[in-house]
Amino acid sequence: MATQKGKKTVLKFDSEEDVSKALAKYTADLSEKFIKQKGSFTVVLSGGSLIDTMRKLVEPPYKDSIEWSKWWIFWVDERVVPLGHDDSNYKLALDGFLSKVPISFSNIYAINDKESPEGAAADYEARLKKLVESKVLPLSAISGFPKFDLMLLGMGPDGHVASLFPSRPHRHEKERLVTFITDSPKPPPPRITFTFPVINSASEIAMVVTGAEIANMVDVALGNASPPDGIPPPCTEVSAEEELTWFLDKDAASKLQTSG
Numbered sequence: 001m002a003t004q005k006g007k008k009t010v011l012k013f014d015s016e017e018d019v020s021k022a023l024a025k026y027t028a029d030l031s032e033k034f035i036k037q038k039g040s041f042t043v044v045l046s047g048g049s050l051i052d053t054m055r056k057l058v059e060p061p062y063k064d065s066i067e068w069s070k071w072w073i074f075w076v077d078e079r080v081v082p083l084g085h086d087d088s089n090y091k092l093a094l095d096g097f098l099s100k101v102p103i104s105f106s107n108i109y110a111i112n113d114k115e116s117p118e119g120a121a122a123d124y125e126a127r128l129k130k131l132v133e134s135k136v137l138p139l140s141a142i143s144g145f146p147k148f149d150l151m152l153l154g155m156g157p158d159g160h161v162a163s164l165f166p167s168r169p170h171r172h173e174k175e176r177l178v179t180f181i182t183d184s185p186k187p188p189p190p191r192i193t194f195t196f197p198v199i200n201s202a203s204e205i206a207m208v209v210t211g212a213e214i215a216n217m218v219d220v221a222l223g224n225a226s227p228p229d230g231i232p233p234p235c236t237e238v239s240a241e242e243e244l245t246w247f248l249d250k251d252a253a254s255k256l257q258t259s260g
C-alpha cells in the first residue's frame, strides 16, 4: 500500500462572510473536478456552525451551476435523536442546505433514528460497506478504509472534531468505520461518529472554523501552541489524503498572527 499523505493549507479571511464565499467556491470547484473525474461527488457534512457558513453555496451562481444530481451526502457525526429533533445534524442540514438544492433523496444517508447509538453506528457502517461493494465509495490505497471526496468539518473549543472528544477513548478507534458514544461531554450525550481512519482517508478535508472563542484551540491545532493539559486534542490528528484546507476568519486566526 502507498503511504504518502497530502498537504495542508491555511486560509485566513477578514470575516465569516468571506469564509462563506470562499467555502462555496472551493466546494463548487471540487464538485466539478470530482464529477468530471469519476461521475459523482461524495460529501460528508458536520453539524454546528458549518451549515450556516455553507449558505453561499445555495445562492447563485453555484445553486444553478452545480450538478446536484451527482452528489451523495453523509454525516461525519450525528446525534442519536429523531431526525426531526432540533439537536439533529440531519435536520440542521435539511433546513439550511439540503432543502434548497435538488440532491436526490436516495443519495442522502441519514442515520436510522429508530436504533440505539450502538445499533445506529452498526447500521451506518453496514450501509457504507454496501456502498463500497457497489463501487460508489472506493477504498483508500493508503489506509484500506472508504475514501470520501470531501469532508466539511468543524471544531469545538475543546478541540473535538466530528464527535471525537479529547476525553473519550473512541477517538483512538482504529478498526471500525463508525463508532458511538453515550456520554458526549457536549449535549446531547448519545451520538455516532466516523472514526479517524475514515476521516483521514478523505481526499479533501475543509476545517471550517470561525469566531474568537476558538482562537486558542486553532493555535494548538496548527501546532503553534501546546495543549493546556499536554495531551494533543483530536483536531491535531486530522489529515487528508490530498489536501487539508483550513478556512479561518480573522477572529479564529487572531492568536496565529503573532506566531506567523
Ligand SMILES: O=C1O[C@H](COP(=O)(O)O)[C@@H](O)[C@H](O)[C@H]1O
Pocket (backbone or CB within 6 Å): 045, 046, 047, 048, 049, 050, 077, 078, 079, 089, 153, 154, 155, 156, 157, 161, 162, 163, 186
Ligand atoms: O457537536 C458538534 O460540534 C462540532 C463543532 O460545532 P461548532 O458549532 O463549534 O462548529 C460539529 O462539527 C459536530 O458536527 C457537531 O455534532
